[in-house]
Amino acid sequence: MENIALLIQIFIGAAVINNFVLYYFVGICPFLGVSRRVDTAFGMGCAVTFVISIASLLSWTFTYYILRPEAPLPAWLWSLAGGDPSVRIDLSVLSYIMYIFVIASSVQFVEMYVRKFFPTLHKSFGVFLPLITTNCAILFACLEIMKQLQDPGRLWGLAEALTLGLGGGAGFTLAICLMAGIREELELADVPAPFRGAGITLLVAGIMAMAFMGFAGVDTGIQNLVTLMLK
Secondary structure: OHHHHHHHHHHHHHHHHOOOOOOOOOOHHHHHHOOOOHHHHHHHHHHHHHHHHHHHHHHHHHHHHHHOOOOHHHHHHHHHOOOOOOOOOOOHHHHHHHHHHHHHHHHHHHHHHHHHHOHHHHHHHHHHOHHHHHOHHHHHHHHHHHHHOOOHHHOOOHHHHHHHHHHHHHHHHHHHHHHHHHHHHHOOOOOOHHHOOHHHHHHHHHHHHHHHHHHOOHHHHHHHHHHHHHO
8 A cells, every 4th residue: 555655656746746847957958849839749748758668667677687786687697607795796887878778779669650650740850859869857767766776775666667757757748738838829929029939938947847846745745645545
């Protein structure tokens, strides 16, 4: 029961309270570049959600079994080679290389799929679809999972990692669709000349970030509520 409450807290925290875009300010490039139309923004959000979920799955697997301190696979290979069993093996220095490889492979798969079955959507994405590879929101999720696997006393399981990825992707989709809806309305508004273009977009993003600050602390209350309901 407590695990279900924790998963709900992680999802709501990543999607709303600690939104990757509006709280940590990662993934800003596609957030600003592909938020002119709601349909294109939603497509980008779905693509990012898929990639971040696959990346979370693979990054947890590689981190848990290979990269984290005292991971089972390097320890087994070390003992098989006759190494000193008291040596503590830590391959976390390779984490960035591994995560970038995982993200790039996932993005390549998504790009081939969208180009094959949704050519119009692929054309509307332009350069921003392959640039998901450099979307720091995805790398941020992988690094958050690695951070939760550094302490042997509170290791995250695969469910927690996938929940973080899905919540982060849902939060990115929410933020970019809200921004796209506002920008569509701004096209019909009489915006002062000095604020047109990037200026008004950044102002709107700042106001949205301040609005999302109002959700601070809600995740703990939701976790307590869900725990009481499941008892």
